[in-house]
Amino acid sequence: MALRNSMEPFIYSHDYPKKWVRFAKFWFQLKALWRWFRVQKPVTRLMGYQYQAADDLLEIDITYQCNLKCNNCNRSSAQAPDKKxxxxxxxxxxxxxxxxxxxxxxxxxxxxxEPTLHPELNEILSELHRLKIAQPDLCIQLVTNGYGRRVNTVISKLPDWLSIENSAKTDSIQPDFGPFNLAPVDSWYHKFSDYSNGCDIARTCGLGLTPQGYYPCAVGGGIDRVLNQKNGRQRLPSGDDEMRDLMKSACGLCGRFRDGHYVPPKLRPKILVQQTSMTWKKIYRDWKSDRHQ
Ligand code: SF4
Ligand code: SF4
Structure with missing residues (x-):
């Protein structure tokens, strides 16, 4: 893996010359093959889990309400809309x-x-600011879609200490999204995969705190919401709780498990429509029928 360090800055950059695209594609195909091999049950037993959630990074999903309904939303805010x-x-x-x-x-x-739609956003920010006071180098960032007048009004009043990532979306078609709703459990390719391996998201984005509790990643909490299992830890887990049980139940449904690591959009097929595999169709059907009871 010595090659990894020297090549990655180049491979992961978005602006390499066109003539290198084929080479970069080949590199990621090799990575995908390694990923598949690495998460097979016997290999996992031999080598241990591939990824572990970072215990110094946290994503908080403060609401599932959203003013956009993007295809393939990995929080199901479009597929199972909710003001939770x-x-x-x-x-x-x-x-x-x-x-x-x-x-x-x-x-x-x-x-x-869309976090700016939470009715108590200011109070939430005040609470989190207590951590910023205790630890001034902590970066607290709000991630918004930047869509619509209501959202932009809230953004314009946010405090200076808060960092803002604004994806400035204008449309519910997001060609660079991954196929979140193509569940690995619906594919023969992952018949013998160990889903407790998680994926790179857990390492690079960290733990998730959601209305359902804590998860190894916020995406996992969003999956639990639509399954209505309420499996999340109810208090902040200690650093040695790897939450493999939660990965085991969520990752088999999550399209992110397929690649397992970041692939630059330039090297991925554009997705123009909602893609939903059999298991997800049933999950959303059950979710809707539960709400109508
Ligand atoms: S803006 Fe974000 S949360 Fe809202 S539907 Fe689109 S992807 Fe989902
Ligand atoms: S595969 Fe999905 S649910 Fe599992 S760790 Fe990755 S992003 Fe989270």
Whole structure:
């Protein structure tokens, strides 16, 4: 893997010359093959799990409400729309637990759904600011779709200490999204995969805090919402809780498990429509019928 360090800055950049695209594609095909081999059950038993959630990074999904309905949304905000918000008390408890455990967070991202639609956004920010005061180098970032007047009005009033990532979406068609709803469990290719391996997202984005509790990644919490299982940890897990049980139940449904690692959009097929495999069709059908009971 010495090759990895020297090549990755080049491979992951978005602006390499066209003539290198074929080479980069080949590199990622090799990576995909390795990924498949690495997550097979006997290989996992031999080598251990491939990925572990970062314990100094956190994503908080404060709401599943969204003013856009993007195809292939990996929080199901379009496929199973819901105005479910996280409670202010959960945020306060997280802040308390972090301070008690002396947790040193590198970055906390506030997402959704569209986080600016949470009715108590200002109160949530005030609570999180307590962590920023205790640890001034902590980056707290709000991730918004930047779509519509209501969202932009909220953005214009956000405090200066908050970093903002604005994807400035204009449309529900997001060709660069991955096929979140193509469940690996629906594919023969992953018949013998061990889903407890997770994927690179857990390592690069960290733990997820959602209205359902804590998960090894926020995407996993969003999957639990539509399954209505409420499996998340209810208090901030200690650093040695790898939450493999939650990966085992979520990752087999998550399209991100397929690649397992970041692939630059330039090297992925554009997705112009919602792609939904059999298991997900049933999950959304059941979710809708539960709500109508
Ligand atoms: S803006 Fe984000 S949360 Fe909203 S539907 Fe699109 S992908 Fe999902
Ligand atoms: S495969 Fe999906 S649910 Fe599993 S760790 Fe990756 S992003 Fe989270």
């Amino acid at each position: 918000h996280i409670g202010l008390e959960e945020i306060s408890q997280f802040v308390e637990d972090s301070l008690c455990q002396h947790r040193s967070w590198r970055k906390i991202r506030i997402l959704g759904g």
